Amino acid sequence: MTTPATTAAPPASADAHDAVVLTRVSKLYGDVAAVDDLTLTVRRGEFLSLLGPSGCGKTTTLRMIAGFEHPDTGDILVDGRSVLGVPPHRRQVNTVFQAYALFPHMSVAENVAYGLEQKRTPKAEIRGQVAEALDMVQMRGYANRRPTQLSGGQQQRVALARALVNRPSVLLLDEPLGALDRQLREEMQVELKLLQSRLGISFVFVTHDQGEALSMSDRIAIMREGRVEQLGDADAIYSTPVSAYVAGFVGQQNFLDGRVADAGAVETDLGPVRSTRGAPVRPGERVRVAVRPELVRLSSSEPDGTSENRVRGTVIGVAHQGETRQFLVDAGRGHTLLVRVPTPAAPRLGVGDPAWCRWETDDVHLFPHDGEHSAPPPTSVPDGHAG
Numbered sequence: 001m002t003t004p005a006t007t008a009a010p011p012a013s014a015d016a017h018d019a020v021v022l023t024r025v026s027k028l029y030g031d032v033a034a035v036d037d038l039t040l041t042v043r044r045g046e047f048l049s050l051l052g053p054s055g056c057g058k059t060t061t062l063r064m065i066a067g068f069e070h071p072d073t074g075d076i077l078v079d080g081r082s083v084l085g086v087p088p089h090r091r092q093v094n095t096v097f098q099a100y101a102l103f104p105h106m107s108v109a110e111n112v113a114y115g116l117e118q119k120r121t122p123k124a125e126i127r128g129q130v131a132e133a134l135d136m137v138q139m140r141g142y143a144n145r146r147p148t149q150l151s152g153g154q155q156q157r158v159a160l161a162r163a164l165v166n167r168p169s170v171l172l173l174d175e176p177l178g179a180l181d182r183q184l185r186e187e188m189q190v191e192l193k194l195l196q197s198r199l200g201i202s203f204v205f206v207t208h209d210q211g212e213a214l215s216m217s218d219r220i221a222i223m224r225e226g227r228v229e230q231l232g233d234a235d236a237i238y239s240t241p242v243s244a245y246v247a248g249f250v251g252q253q254n255f256l257d258g259r260v261a262d263a264g265a266v267e268t269d270l271g272p273v274r275s276t277r278g279a280p281v282r283p284g285e286r287v288r289v290a291v292r293p294e295l296v297r298l299s300s301s302e303p304d305g306t307s308e309n310r311v312r313g314t315v316i317g318v319a320h321q322g323e324t325r326q327f328l329v330d331a332g333r334g335h336t337l338l339v340r341v342p343t344p345a346a347p348r349l350g351v352g353d354p355a356w357c358r359w360e361t362d363d364v365h366l367f368p369h370d371g372e373h374s375a376p377p378p379t380s381v382p383d384g385h386a387g
């Protein structure tokens with residue numbers, strides 16, 4: 001283990017500050033609001049992911065924190081001080097990009113040393129710090145190789161070492177694992193998370209991959225059109241989404257649209273649905289109800305109880321997935337429901353069999369209908385064999 005950097009001692013009160021605070025930050029490109037009145041706090045030492053669809057402003061947000069772009073309005077604090085007008089190399093922030101952009105004509109050690117040389121760090125110090133940074137990413141033995149002599153994962157580690165060698169208080173990572181194949185990507189996820197907790201540096205991690213965000217992050221910011229739609233830990237994002245957009249973006253959902261009836265139940269194409277979760281709604285309002293596939297109960301015979309929260313359909317697909325089994329149920333009127341059941345509890349149902357789907361009022365989320373961004377209905381059973 002290495003000791004923390006002793007250069008540029010922070011003010012005594014620094015620990016009281018959050019690592020990064022963006023307050024009402026906007027960035028316009030022409031008339032496109034890439035970032036739109038965004039407010040976000042990155043806590044000291046946390047692993048925060050920005051998750052959202054292409055074009056929602058993730059990279060622009062990182063570039064403003066790093067200092068490569070300047071906000072039109074709003075303020076950005078790093079370690080408690082405004083960095084507006086502070087050039088990138090004078091911020092306690094470093095960035096790892098998706099295309100790790102190592103200098104091909106330099107050795108691994110020279111690549112890692114580059115930033116220190118720019119800062120005119122004494123030669124003797126550079127050697128020690130480069131060795132230390134390469135140790136952090138388990139690449140010390142590769143110091144003299146060229147980037148072209150390394151695998152993708154090794155290059156990514158060198159890029160990390162290069163970003164960490166300055167001991168930034170915040171590391172920004174823009175889809176750093178996007179170029180790696182799946183196995184390497186999963187290995188690097190574990191390594192990155194371990195490194196982050198060991199170093200205690202705040203990571204702001206941009207990803208398209210919700211699984212990656214859920215498994216690695218202390219908190220996740222779900223972005224939509226230049227703003228943060230929800231910020232919370234994986235459990236909050238998954239279990240208590242604030243909107244249909246978040247509900248559909250993270251994990252899988254069955255969505256049904258309907259209208260709130262006088263009695264409080266929602267009239268949908270597939271019959272009445274009752275919910276105790278989600279936004280308060282008024283009779284007559286158009287709403288979207290959401291039920292996770294793992295919260296739907298599936299049976300071959302009609303369940304007891306009331307007529308609410310149940311749908312009769314026909315099994316049109318079954319996928320065996322080891323611990324779980326997935327069923328696709330054609331519920332009529334163009335609706336297909338996805339149901340996921342632990343394998344030992346899975347009913348003996350095959351394609352063509354009639355089936356009943358049922359769910360608890362506590363497991364149904366109600367959202368005001370926002371007319372867009374709904375997830376498409378499931379149309380096939382992924383990764384499995386129908387039959």
Ligand SMILES: Nc1ncnc2c1ncn2[C@@H]1O[C@H](COP(=O)(O)OP(=O)(O)OP(=O)(O)O)[C@@H](O)[C@H]1O
Nearest residue numbers: 029032033034053054055056057058059060061208
């Ligand atoms: N330099 C630029 N000039 C003009 N428009 C830009 C520029 N950079 C970004 N934009 C626009 O701003 C919006 C946000 O872009 P940004 O790169 O931040 O998205 P992103 O969330 O990182 O997307 P992706 O997941 O595809 O990387 C997009 O509509 C994009 O086209």
Ligand SMILES: [Mg+2]
Nearest residue numbers: 058059060174
């Ligand atoms: Mg981007």
